[in-house]
Every structure is written in structure tokens, then in C-alpha cells.
Amino acid sequence: MIEFLQGVAGGLGDGSVYALLALGFVIIYKSTRVINFSQPAFMLAGAVLVSYLVGPLGFYLAVAVGVLVTAMLALGVERVAVRPMIGKPVFAIAIITLGIDIAMRVVVNGFIGTDVRQVGDPWGLASRPLLGVPVQERHIAMVLTAAVAVALLFAFFKYTRIGLAMRASAVDQEAALTQGVSVGTVFALSWAIAGGLAAIGGTFVATGAGADQQMWIIALKALPAIILGGLDSLEGAVAGGLIIGVVESLVGTYQADIAPWLGNNFAVVSPYVVMLLVLLVRPYGLFGTREVERV
Amino acid sequence: MLAVRNLEVVYNDVVLVLGGISMEIPEGAIVALLGANGAGKTTLLRAISGLLDHHEGEITKGSVTLDGAPINGLTPAKIVGRGIKQVLEGRRIFIELTVEENLRVGAYTDSRRAAQNLDRVYGLFPVLRERRRGVAGYLSGGEQQMLAMGRALMSNPRYLLLDEPSLGLAPLLVQQIRELIEEINRQGTAVLLVEQNATMALSVAEHGYVLETGKVVMDAPARELLADSDIREFYLGLGAEGAAKSFRDVKHYKRRKRWLS
Ligand SMILES: Nc1ncnc2c1ncn2[C@@H]1O[C@H](COP(=O)(O)OP(=O)(O)OP(=O)(O)O)[C@@H](O)[C@H]1O
Ligand SMILES: [Mg+2]
Numbered sequence: 001m002i003e004f005l006q007g008v009a010g011g012l013g014d015g016s017v018y019a020l021l022a023l024g025f026v027i028i029y030k031s032t033r034v035i036n037f038s039q040p041a042f043m044l045a046g047a048v049l050v051s052y053l054v055g056p057l058g059f060y061l062a063v064a065v066g067v068l069v070t071a072m073l074a075l076g077v078e079r080v081a082v083r084p085m086i087g088k089p090v091f092a093i094a095i096i097t098l099g100i101d102i103a104m105r106v107v108v109n110g111f112i113g114t115d116v117r118q119v120g121d122p123w124g125l126a127s128r129p130l131l132g133v134p135v136q137e138r139h140i141a142m143v144l145t146a147a148v149a150v151a152l153l154f155a156f157f158k159y160t161r162i163g164l165a166m167r168a169s170a171v172d173q174e175a176a177l178t179q180g181v182s183v184g185t186v187f188a189l190s191w192a193i194a195g196g197l198a199a200i201g202g203t204f205v206a207t208g209a210g211a212d213q214q215m216w217i218i219a220l221k222a223l224p225a226i227i228l229g230g231l232d233s234l235e236g237a238v239a240g241g242l243i244i245g246v247v248e249s250l251v252g253t254y255q256a257d258i259a260p261w262l263g264n265n266f267a268v269v270s271p272y273v274v275m276l277l278v279l280l281v282r283p284y285g286l287f288g289t290r291e292v293e294r295v
Numbered sequence: 296m297l298a299v300r301n302l303e304v305v306y307n308d309v310v311l312v313l314g315g316i317s318m319e320i321p322e323g324a325i326v327a328l329l330g331a332n333g334a335g336k337t338t339l340l341r342a343i344s345g346l347l348d349h350h351e352g353e354i355t356k357g358s359v360t361l362d363g364a365p366i367n368g369l370t371p372a373k374i375v376g377r378g379i380k381q382v383l384e385g386r387r388i389f390i391e392l393t394v395e396e397n398l399r400v401g402a403y404t405d406s407r408r409a410a411q412n413l414d415r416v417y418g419l420f421p422v423l424r425e426r427r428r429g430v431a432g433y434l435s436g437g438e439q440q441m442l443a444m445g446r447a448l449m450s451n452p453r454y455l456l457l458d459e460p461s462l463g464l465a466p467l468l469v470q471q472i473r474e475l476i477e478e479i480n481r482q483g484t485a486v487l488l489v490e491q492n493a494t495m496a497l498s499v500a501e502h503g504y505v506l507e508t509g510k511v512v513m514d515a516p517a518r519e520l521l522a523d524s525d526i527r528e529f530y531l532g533l534g535a536e537g538a539a540k541s542f543r544d545v546k547h548y549k550r551r552k553r554w555l556s
Contacts (some may be wrong), residue, residue: 111506161399161406168389168400174349175387180375180450 005133006248007253013139015245016146020201020235021222023153024194030170031190034082035094039198040105040219046199047119047206047215048111054120062120067199074100074195075188077104083187100106104124116210124206149200150238152231153193157234166190170232201208221248224275229289239286244271296321296362297343297379297454297485303356304342312338314509315357320454325476325486327496327517329551330506331527333451336421336489337347337384339506343487345371361454375404378453382460384489386443390432397431397442401449403457408451413430416445419478437468444475454485496531497521 021039030038046066081100081119081205085093124139130140156163160184169176169186177183198219204209205218225244252267259266278285313335330336334469341347343458349371354376361377369377388399398416402409415541417424420441426434431442440460447455457476461469464500473495480486480499490496495518497503505513505526513520520526 040428061547118475161403162536164392164400166398166402167392167396171389174346175383175389176400177371178375178381178387179446180372181400182372184368210533224478241522 001251003275004250006135008135009130009135010139011246011249011290013136013142013174013245014249015242016142017201017204017218017241018221018225018244019238020146020149020197022225022241023150023234024197025222025226026066026229026232026234026237027190027192027197030234031166032082032086032187033090034097035090035231036191036194037098038077038101038104039095039194039222040156040216041101041108042070042148042195042198043202043205043219044105044216045073045108045202045209046195047202048117049199050119050203051117051211052111054118059120059122066159066203067176067196068258070199074198075190075259077187078191080232082191083184097160105216108154112211112213116212118198118210119203119206121203121207123207132248134212136205142204143224145200149197150295152249154158161168162189221271224271224278226285227275227283228278230285231286232289233285236287244274247271247274297487299339299343299357300358300360301357302339302342302354302359304338304347304352305355306338306350308353311355312352312415312509313342314486316506316509316511317357318504318511318514320485322453323480323485324482324502325480325488325500327493327503327520328487328489328501328506329491329493329496329503329520331491332531333508334505334506335509337458338509339379340458340487340489343374344379344456345369346381347375362399363415372404375450375452378451379456380447380450380452380454381456382443382447382458384458384462386436386439388431388434388439388442388446390430392431392443393428394431394434395427398423398444398449401446403450409449412449412451415451415482416448419448419475420445437464437471440464441470441475444472445481448479448484450452452484454487455479456487456489458489459491460488460490461495471553473499493520 021043025036028034049069050062050066053065057065077100081096082218085096087264091163121138123141124278126137127134128137157167165176165185166189169181169183173183205215212220221244222241226237228238228243248270250265251270255262255266299316299318302313302316303311305311312546316339320414328339338352341350342354347353354367358365361379366374366377382469389400392400398413399409402412405412417550422438423442423445431439434442444457444460460472469492476486476488476499488496488500497520500517501519503515503517504511505520513526
């Protein structure tokens with residue numbers, strides 16, 4: 001039982017990171033209809049920025065600045081590379097974001113080098129008992145941070161003028177235009193938010209073991225999360241991220257005993273197995289809109 | 296005064312849809328714009344409100360001016376900021392948002408006076424107040440039209456461009472929309488009313504324009520248009536023979552070529 005609860009707790013921790021990344025995808029998709037494959041690069045950039053800033057600024061301030069800078073970076077990328085492509089086929093723009101991802105990672109890798117960069121977080125791999133179950137402190141921090149970020153985000157979309165405008169624009173762009181909403185602002189802001197979320201996610205992935213050149217692969221797990229939750233649902237992104245995290249963690253805990261013939265690293269691919277299963281039975285996801293177009 | 300001079304609009308660089316249109320909407324007036332399907336009514340509204348870009352359309356000649364200053368070339372947001380607001384054909388409310396959220400988006404360019412304008416809109420459309428927390432997509436057609444109009448009024452525009460507000464509504468509701476347009480106008484907003492329901496439009500407007508394949512073919516006080524036998528024949532369905540010939544062929548109309556700009 002302890003083992004199971006420990007698995008769930010760790011899964012929720014990692015799942016919160018997937019949820020943050022998935023939220024970025026969904027926010028950009030909803031407001032611009034762009035499938036953004038450059039999230040992994042922003043995640044990596046965020047973590048590496050924090051690893052450089054943590055020396056002079058300390059962890060928390062470094063995270064704040066890193067998130068802000070990554071958000072600005074995303075905003076700039078949208079303006080320069082994606083905006084001119086608006087109106088082109090969805091598939092073409094998706095490929096462009098893939099190119100952005102690769103190009104950015106090459107640059108960021110230059111700042112990583114061959115070593116592992118530490119983000120200097122206060123948690124390391126320490127655990128503390130939570131209701132009798134030993135849970136990694138970094139996982140607790142992930143869940144709490146993600147919860148706060150999600151709450152802020154939902155409040156932003158519900159109560160602020162620009163947040164409402166973003167939702168309106170997602171429903172009907174032309175109607176939003178007639179209300180004086182600037183679509184450019186909406187596009188820029190959605191990329192900035194996604195960039196900021198990716199930076200938070202990246203920093204958390206790098207807690208414990210640090211950031212290396214392979215870390216970006218983790219961001220790909222946001223894909224099963226959004227397929228599971230539905231491409232156009234914020235709630236779905238959160239739920240999908242958490243579910244994928246827990247599935248992966250539990251498979252990691254039990255698979256070696258139950259189904260050793262699946263090999264050593266089956267947990268790593270389990271999110272994609274879930275994704276394929278979902279695509280078979282419910283291609284628009286658990287929360288998504290049925291007619292959402294797919295690439 | 297909102298004025299359109301010699302306006303030419305082309306879609307996708309090739310399709311000429313408006314061929315030199317001139318029109319005036321005086322401050323505080325109600326002007327009707329009539330015309331069959333595809334005449335170019337919506338296109339004219341898009342040209343005024345800056346939405347052509349969104350449809351791969353472009354003004355290739357002429358101008359749109361507000362109080363003498365050109366506004367063509369401004370972004371939709373800037374044009375809304377100048378006090379011109381369009382209600383799109385087919386209502387186009389934000390179906391996933393609540394009624395009140397829809398209205399708050401309407402106040403986007405004028406959020407400081409949102410509370411005051413919200414009161415005014417709820418005064419005009421009491422149904423919306425009752426349904427304020429409901430999801431807009433569940434409103435009836437008539438209520439959705441009211442929401443679309445109320446949303447536009449949330450920034451207290453000087454000019455309201457209404458694209459076929461009576462479309463698909465039962466006669467009783469058309470009557471109600473008509474009265475609301477009168478009331479909105481009484482409160483100081485000029486209205487450009489695009490309609491296929493000519494009876495309704497001409498009964499509230501003081502002046503009317505008739506558009507046919509991108510040209511103004513008639514332009515007269517509403518009273519005269521209502522009395523005009525050709526208008527009666529082609530737009531009110533009250534003609535003697537009701538043949539499907541073009542308005543251009545009508546002798547009477549050819550006699551007075553004052554529509555040529
Ligand atoms: N985005 C577009 N691209 C190309 N042609 C268009 C576009 N929008 C409209 N048109 C064409 O322009 C002409 C005028 O269309 P418009 O929508 O302005 O007419 P309308 O008078 O509003 O008609 P309706 O009463 O049906 O709404 C039509 O022939 C239409 O096919
Ligand atoms: Mg039309």
C-alpha cells in the first residue's frame with residue numbers, strides 16, 4: 001500500500017509538470033489554432049536560464065526571472081517566426097514550430113555543454129513523510145506550484161479583461177475583432193503564457209537530477225496528456241497531465257514484478273501507449289470538443 | 296458623419312465585389328441598406344469596420360471617413376475605438392461564455408465605463424439580466440440577437456452597424472428588434488441597418504440605399520422607397536407580376552440615374 005501511495009504521489013508530482021506543459025500547448029492551440037511543437041525548447045531554455053541565474057539571484061528569484069525571460073522569448077518567437085505564417089495550413093505551421101524547437105535547442109545546448117546543470121533548488125532528492133507515506137519534497141513543491149499556477153490561470157481567464165478577450169477570441173476570432181480585441185495581443189500573450197509555464201515545468205524537471213541535453217524529451221509527455229485531455233480543453237490538459245504522470249509512475253513501480261517480459265524501461269513509453277489507446281476509442285480526448293481538427 | 300466615397304472592394308486580389316459605392320450616415324440617423332443575397336451589403340460593413348483583411352479583401356479605391364477623417368486602413372480595434380461597432384450577420388455571440396462575460400468582452404475598449412454601460416444594456420434588454428449567468432449558447436435566437444446588440448453597445452458606440460438583425464426571427468421578435476433599434480437610436484447612436492426585410496428596415500430608417508451587385512442602384516428617403524413601386528415589387532414582394540428580372544431593367548429606375556456616383 002505504501003508503495004502504491006508513493007507511486008501515486010510521485011506520479012502526481014511529475015504529472016503536474018506535464019500538466020503545465022500541456023496547458024501551454026492548449027492555450028496556444030485555443031487562441032491561435034497553432035499546434036506548437038516548440039514547447040520542449042522553451043522548457044529546456046527555462047531550466048538552463050534558471051541554472052545560470054541561481055548563482056547571483058538565489059533559487060526563487062532566479063525562477064521568477066527565468067520564467068519572465070522565457071515568456072518574452074516565446075513572445076518574440078511568435079512575433080518573428082509564427083505570426084507571418086498565420087493563415088497557412090495548420091500542418092505547415094506545426095512543422096515550422098518543430099523547426100523552431102530544433103534550432104532553439106541547438107542554441108540552448110551550447111549553454112549546457114556536456115555536463116549537467118544544476119538549478120540549485122532547495123529540495124534535492126529529500127523526502128518527508130506525508131500521512132505516513134514518504135514523499136519527495138520536490139514532488140510536493142511541484143504539485144503545489146502547479147496548483148497555484150493553474151488557479152491563477154483560470155482566474156485570469158475568468159476575471160481579467162484580456163483573459164476574457166482571449167477566451168472570446170478562441171470561440172470566434174472575427175466576433176472578437178468586432179469588439180475591439182486585438183488578435184495580435186491575444187496571440188502574443190498566449191505564447192508568452194505557454195513559454196512561462198514551460199519554464200516552470202523545466203525548472204521542476206531539473207530539480208533533483210539537474211538539466212542535461214536530453215531533458216527536452218520529458219516535454220513530449222505533454223502530447224499524450226493533451227491527447228488524453230483533448231486539444232482544446234484547459235481542464236483536460238491538467239487532468240491529462242496528472243493521469244499520465246500517475247500511470248507512468250505506477251507502471252514504473254509494478255511492471256517489473258507483474259510483466260517483466262515488457263523490458264526494463266516500459267514506464268517511459270507507457271504514456272504513449274495510453275495515448276494510442278485513447279486515440280482509438282476517443283480521438284477528441286476526455287474533455288475535448290468532438291470536431292477539433294487534428295494534424 | 297460616417298461617409299463612404301466611391302468605394303471599391305476586391306476579394307483575393309481578383310473578385311470585384313463593390314464597384315464604387317457612396318453613402319452617408321449622418322450623426323444620430325438610422326439608414327437602411329437593402330439588397331438581395333450577394334449584393335455586397337456585408338462587404339460594405341466589413342470595409343467600414345476594418346474586417347476586410349480578415350477575409351482576404353481589400354479596398355482598392357475610394358475612402359471611408361468619420362467626420363471627414365479617413366478611417367480606412369485602421370485596424371478593427373482602432374475603428375471600434377473611434378466609436379463604430381458592427382454586429383455581425385448571424386449574431387456570432389461567444390457561445391461558450393456566459394451572457395455577462397459576452398457583455399464584458401463588448402466593453403473591451405471602454406472598460407472604465409463597463410458598469411454604467413452594463414446597466415444601460417440590461418435596461419434595454421431585461422432578458423439578458425435574467426440570463427446573465429447562463430451560458431450564451433443556450434439562449435434562443437431572439438435572445439442571441441439581443442445579446443449581440445447589447446455586446447456592441449457595451450462600448451457606447453456612436454455608430455452601430457447591424458447586419459441582418461431580423462434574420463431567422465419570428466414576426467413578433469422582428470417587431471421587438473425594430474423597437475429596440477428605435478430606442479437605441481433615441482439614446483443617441485446612429486444605425487446603419489442592413490436588412491433583407493425591407494418593410495422593417497424602411498419603417499425605422501429615415502433614409503435608404505438599395506444595393507445590387509456591388510452598386511447603389513437607389514438612394515432616397517425611406518418614405519419614398521416604401522412608396523416606390525419597384526421597391527415594393529422586388530423587396531417587399533408586393534409587386535404585380537413579381538418576375539425574376541433584374542432591378543436594373545426596371546424602366547422607372549432607369550429614368551432617374553441619380554444613383555450613379
Ligand atoms: N471572403 C470572400 N472571398 C471572396 N468572395 C467573397 C467573400 N465574401 C463575400 N464574397 C462575395 O462577395 C459578394 C458579396 O457578398 P456579401 O456577403 O457582401 O453579400 P451580402 O449582400 O451581404 O449577401 P447576404 O444577403 O447573402 O448576406 C458575393 O458574391 C460573395 O460571394
Ligand atoms: Mg451579408
